[in-house]
Amino acid sequence: xxxxxxxxxxxxxxxxxxxxxxxxxxxxxxxxxxxxxxxxxxxxxxxxxxxxxxxxxxxxxxxxxxxxxxxxxxxxxxxxxxxxxxxxxxxxxxxxxxxxxxxxxxxxxxxxxxxxxxxxxxxxxxxxxxxxxxxxxxxxxxxxxxxxxxxxxxxxxxxxxxxxxxxxxxxxxxxxxxxxxxxxxxxxxxxxxxxxxxxxxxxxxxxxxxxxxxxxxxxxxxxxxxxxxxxxxxxxxxxxxxxxxxxxxxxxxxxxxxxxxxxxxxxxxxxxxxxxxxxxxxxxxxxxxxxxx
Ligand SMILES: [Zn+2]
Numbered sequence: 544x545x546x547x548x549x550x551x552x553x554x555x556x557x558x559x560x561x562x563x564x565x566x567x568x569x570x571x572x573x574x575x576x577x578x579x580x581x582x583x584x585x586x587x588x589x590x591x592x593x594x595x596x597x598x599x600x601x602x603x604x605x606x607x608x609x610x611x612x613x614x615x616x617x618x619x620x621x622x623x624x625x626x627x628x629x630x631x632x633x634x635x636x637x638x639x640x641x642x643x644x645x646x647x648x649x650x651x652x653x654x655x656x657x658x659x660x661x662x663x664x665x666x667x668x669x670x671x672x673x674x675x676x677x678x679x680x681x682x683x684x685x686x687x688x689x690x691x692x693x694x695x696x697x698x699x700x701x702x703x704x705x706x707x708x709x710x711x712x713x714x715x716x717x718x719x720x721x722x723x724x725x726x727x728x729x730x731x732x733x734x735x736x737x738x739x740x741x742x743x744x745x746x747x748x749x750x751x752x753x754x755x756x757x758x759x760x761x762x763x764x765x766x767x768x769x770x771x772x773x774x775x776x777x778x779x780x781x782x783x784x785x786x787x788x789x790x791x792x793x794x795x796x797x798x799x800x801x802x803x804x805x806x807x808x809x810x811x812x813x814x815x816x817x818x819x820x821x822x823x824x825x826x827x828x829x830x831x832x833x834x835x836x
Contacts, residue, residue: 544598544614546573548790552581566594571756586757589794590749592621592719597795599712600827603820609696612703615711616693622719623663624653629726629748630666636735641755660690671725678718689714709820716823720815723797724808793834795826 544566553560562583564575572584587594595618602611631647632640652658660683667675683690689711695701703711726744734740738747757763797811818826 544594546587546594548573548575548583548585548587550577550579550581551583553577553579566591571753572760584760584762586753587790588750588753589791589796590621590625590745592618592625593794593796595621596712596715596719597827597830599708599715600824603708603712604824604827606705608703608705608708612693612696612708612711615708615715616689619689619711619715619718620656620659622715622722623659625745625749626670626722626726627653627659627662627666628752629745630670632748632752633732633744641751644752645755656693667722671721674725675721678714678721681714682718712823713818713820716818717816720797720812724812724815727805727808793830795823795830 546564546566548562548564550558550560550562556579558579560577560579560581562575562577562581562585564573564585566573572586574582575585576582595614599611599614599618602608602614628644628648632644634640635643647653652662664679664683667679680688682688685691692701692703692707692711696703723743723745728734728740728744734742734747797815
């Protein structure tokens, strides 16, 4: 799946280049190249499942239901993984938590569809209680459930219908809105030091995780060393983004600084749950127009 970012190096040469790369679902970064010869590893702050949701909506709009169904289902799997990781991080916190998540990331539970689903079911029930049940039922119960339809497509020769595709995209959007807006800090377990408690756990975790991954790259290490050595700032270039590439406002992601109160989130969740496929396709079109301006 191809994605575009503005090119930092071009910007400094007063050019208008675009970094283009492919999200592979394996790496936390996107290897990109621009038409003027620059290259970069971009670490987007928006989680992968949001990109996949948007890709599913684009394919749906073009009546490519197979592509749309599979993208939406990959997005679901990505959401399950990140939710389980964020919950694990939250129960340990700090660098220790991130380290633990990193070590366990290698486990195949995170990579195989059915195992990953099992992991999510347990985590979600533990974290959200009964409120998550309606979503889980739609996901797994009966032969019309999303998992059944997916298995028929993957293991048989069935093609997803428009209705199957609509169903998976809507559930994905409702489930991820629920997780993004409900996975919040509580009185018993407040936000870590230096983190705004109005930010959700999923948001904090995905930013911290991306920053951590980025810090481990040779490019970043070299950058940090040079900056400390010279004691002055080096201009940012594509390979040395100072922080993760902040692109959340351009995507369908409920960035929580928008919500100052618990009530705002509840209201927003209701609003998102009332959205069907047509509303989602419209919202996506609005964002594309913004990006192309
Ligand atoms: Zn460039």
